[in-house]
Amino acid sequence: AVFSITGCPHCKAAKALLRELGAPYVEMDFTGDKEQRKWLADKTGKRTVPQIFLNDLYAGGNAELQELNRSxxxxxxxxxxxxxxxxxGAPKTSLLGDIEEDFAEIAFVCEPDLQAQIVAAMRAKQGGLDIQDRRYHLILYTKCFLGKEFVDWMVRNSALTKCESREGAISVG
Structure with a gap:
């Protein structure tokens, strides 16, 4: 079973991999289902999607599934x-358990994506890159930044980007 929410790119990637491998799966989209979200949070201890079960074996999220495939x-x-x-013990595709207790809204989000976090930090008004229209050899380039500024920014934000040196930042960009 693939537990997902509508529009999640990580959910789509996990389902695409399973389809590519010819693995049958049941998609459990619980965008608005509090009971399934509560059950899944209790079962996995996670609040990200997708969460993938192979019968009663918990395989993890998309990152873990991709790693299992690579290995x-x-x-x-x-x-x-x-x-x-x-x-x-496998997850049921109908109602996933009787949950009678009151519980707050349990929000699930897509798995964190390092590249998306880096792009968001690059676009930030404070501490991001200087993205602007620039003219070079009489040609106007819109909404761009200089490579040197990018490399400097990557090194300055090494906690997020994992680029400790200029050489590492240059190899990324």
Whole structure:
């Protein structure tokens, strides 16, 4: 089962990988379902989507699924799931448990994306890059920044970008 929310790029990537590998899955879109969100938060301890179960085996999110695929372990896990009947502990595709307690709105968000965080920091008014229209050899380039400024910014923000040196920043950009 792939637990997802509508429009999440990480959910789409995980489902695309499963489709590519020919793995059947049930998509559990719980954009507005509090009970499923509560059940999933209790079961996984996470509040990001997607969350992927192979029968009763919790595979993790998209990042973990992609890593399992890169290491070659995912194909074996999928074969085992195909050849094993669904155990009683596997997530149900109907109502996922009786939850009678009152609980606050449980919000799920997409998995954090380092590149998206870097772009958001680059665009920030305070501490971001100087993005502006620039003229070079009589040609106007709109909404751009200089490579030197980018490299300096990457090194200055090494806690986020993981670029400790100019050489590392140059290799990124």
């Amino acid at each position: 070659g372990k995912l194909v074996g896990m999928l074969e085992e799931v195909k050849n094993t009947p669904t155990p009683p």
